[in-house]
Amino acid sequence: MAPLKKHRTKMAALIRLMKALERQLAQCSRCGTCHSVCPVYGVTQTESDVARGKLMLLNGLMRAFFDRPAGVAEKLNQCLLCGSCAAACPRGVNTVEIFLTARIIIAGYKRFSPVKRAFFRKVLANPALFDRLAEHGVRWQNLFLNQNHPGSGESCAKILSPPLSSRNIVPLAPAPFHSKSSVITKTGSGPKVALFVGCLIDKFYPHVADAMVRVLKHYGANVTIPAHQGCCGIPALSSGDHIAFGEMVTGHLPLFDPAGYDYLVTGCATCTATIITLWPAFFNARFVSASENEASMARRISEKTLDIHAFLVNIMGVRPAGDKPSGPQAPVLTYHDPCHLRKTLGVFSEPRILISGSPAYRFVEMPDAQSCCGMGGSFNLSHYDLSLKIGEKKAAAIEAVNAAVAATGCPACMMQLTDMMARRGKNIRVAHAVEIHAEQLFMPIKG
DSSP, X not given: OHHHHHHHXXXXXXXXXXXXXXXXXXXXXXXXXXXXXXXXXXXXXXXXXXXXXXXXXXXTHHHHTTTOHHHXXXXXXXXXXXXXXXXXXXXXXXXHHHHHHXXXXXXXXXXXOHHHHHIIIIXXXXXXXXXXHHHHHHXXXXXXXXXXXXXOSSOOXXXXXXXGTTOEEXXXXXXXXXXXXXXXXEOOSSOEEEEEOOHHHHHTOHHHHHHHHHHHXXXXXXXXXXXXXXXXXXXXXXXXXXXXXXXXXXXXXXXXXXXXXXXXXXXXXXXXXXXXXXXXXXXXXXXXXXXXXXXXXHHHHHHTEEEHHHIIIIISOXXXXXXXXXXXXXXXXXXXXXXXXXXXXXXXHHHHHHHHTOTTOEEOOOTTTTSOOSXXXXXXXXXXXXXXXXXXXXXXXXXXXXXXXXXXXXXXXXXXXXXXXXXXXXXXXXXXXXXXXXXXXXXXXXX
16 A cells, blocks of 8 residues: 555645646747747747747646657757746746746656666765766776867867767866865955855866856955865756755755855856756755755755856956957957856846956957857757757857857856867867956966
């Protein structure tokens, strides 16, 4: 009886979720505004790939879902979760939350992939194990990567395995940021800042974390970098594994007790959006087995979280220096807006303020800077053909302004742009906007 009771409890929970989902779906008027902004629809021109089509697919989910869960799942997963449709929706329909809820329902009904479940719940939810596996990855990655691949100014490598040989990836850094960050508290007279590093910056771009710490210290922030940080949880939640997501959030609550700092600052657009919007939305009794105290702490952490560009400009009052303007012959610097930063959080002028003051470059806006680069986390792994077509459009926009450097505010976007530049054989540097600002502060231009 115990297994049957457990099954009935599970199905009752799924039905409650589906009823809540159908109430959300009722908000959509099917106006089609999302067609003009969806990067996937822009490539496929298929109705079921756009938000309206997916919402129509989900409409009446309680009747249709049990008959064809695989088909529903396939179409739902063919989505970047970039938030373009939500940002453009005239009725304010939170399509990203709807799609994530639907993915949780599907994962709860279907047999969840044992490999994914093990990776999310045993590896990503265990920062110590994840760190050890990454250390082994550093030792063995040269067996699978051609480190001499030419092209992008950002360090990249060609995958040797034939099925993936068309990709160019950023290798794991020789030493992650957490291994070099022996002093976790940096004194300063300004606001108390807790730094959420994020997986990609920690393991692939530790120099970005170095730049963030140096810049924050320069402006007088009192910076604390809690040890044993891990993943923000978005990979698990995107796959519908709300249990692993809850474990990842729960693991961070004591590390980032909101009583210990004024602001939680991140340099990853996706981590920022996840902590601000998804931690409070999904870390509650409806999705995650959380106590009232834990749910309250998650909400308070989200309220104190800021993207580093917004923190520097809006809280610390940073403005372009303007005393050494670049000349007309200076190399061109352009900026790509990460979707989660601009469309979810409304942060777009702040990164430009930070990088436009660099005397080393002449800032030029690329065409359609706010369009998605096509990365989308796991979307890039499962739908690389679509990711590539979207990314090629972004690469063409960067080339259109003859850029020497393409800056952005998200490490995942940096990876995608690096791949696109390398594929085209372009020696265009890909950098984080905070890196550019740090160079302005600490590396004066000679002459």
